[in-house]
Amino acid sequence: MDLDDAMSQRRDTRHFLKDPVPEEVLTRALHCAHMGPSVGMSEPWRFVRVKSEEKRQAVYQHFLECRKEAEAKLEILDDEQRLTLHKSLKLEAIRTAPIGIAVFCEVPDGYTIGASTNPAVFEWSVACAIQNMWLSLTSDGYGMGWVSILKHQSVLEILELPHTWFPMGYLCIGRPATDYNGRPMLEQQGWKSRTKSARVIIR
Numbered sequence: 001m002d003l004d005d006a007m008s009q010r011r012d013t014r015h016f017l018k019d020p021v022p023e024e025v026l027t028r029a030l031h032c033a034h035m036g037p038s039v040g041m042s043e044p045w046r047f048v049r050v051k052s053e054e055k056r057q058a059v060y061q062h063f064l065e066c067r068k069e070a071e072a073k074l075e076i077l078d079d080e081q082r083l084t085l086h087k088s089l090k091l092e093a094i095r096t097a098p099i100g101i102a103v104f105c106e107v108p109d110g111y112t113i114g115a116s117t118n119p120a121v122f123e124w125s126v127a128c129a130i131q132n133m134w135l136s137l138t139s140d141g142y143g144m145g146w147v148s149i150l151k152h153q154s155v156l157e158i159l160e161l162p163h164t165w166f167p168m169g170y171l172c173i174g175r176p177a178t179d180y181n182g183r184p185m186l187e188q189q190g191w192k193s194r195t196k197s198a199r200v201i202i203r
Helices: 003-007 023-034 051-075 079-087 121-139 152-157
Strands: 046-050 101-107 142-147 165-174
Touching: 003 079, 003 121, 003 152, 023 046, 023 121, 046 121, 051 101, 051 121, 121 142, 121 165, 152 165
Parallel strands: none
Antiparallel strands: 046 101, 101 165, 142 165
C-alpha cells in the first residue's frame, strides 16, 4: 500500500474483530511513531501498553463518566436530535480492541530549540508520532481508534504514572471489522461531513 492509499484508507476505528495483532505489526507501528518529527529532537512521546483488565475497565468507566458530561452539554443546548444521535455513536473500543495503548507527552527539562515561544509544540510532536503509527497500522491492514474523551488527571491516577506526563489519548488497536463504507465513521453515521479540500488563505 502506498502513502496516498494509507492516508485515504485510515479510519478512526471503533469496531474491531477479535483477531490478535501480531507483535511485529505493533513493533513496526511503534517504530514508525518514534521516527516522527519532534521539536528540537525532544522525542516527548511516552507509550503505555495497558494489558491489565482491571485498568482497562477503570479507563472504560472513566470514559463513560466523561461521555455523560459531554452529552449533558447537548441537553443544555436543547438539541434532542443531536443528543439522540450522539448517544447512538460508538466512540471507543477500550474493552474490545485487542490492544490498548495510552499515549502521553513528557516535556523535557531545560531548554529545547524551537519551544521557547510555544510549549504546545511538544504535544504537536506527539500528535505527529501518533499519525505515523496510524498510517503504519493502516498499511498493514490494521486499524486504530483515538479515544480523547478522558480527563487528564484521572488517566494518570488509573495508570499510576508521573503527574508531569500529559495524556494525549488512549489508542485502541486491532483488525477493523468494517471500513464504514469507505468514509469516516462520523460521516457514515450522519454526524458530520468531511470538507472536500483544505481551506487556504493567501495574504
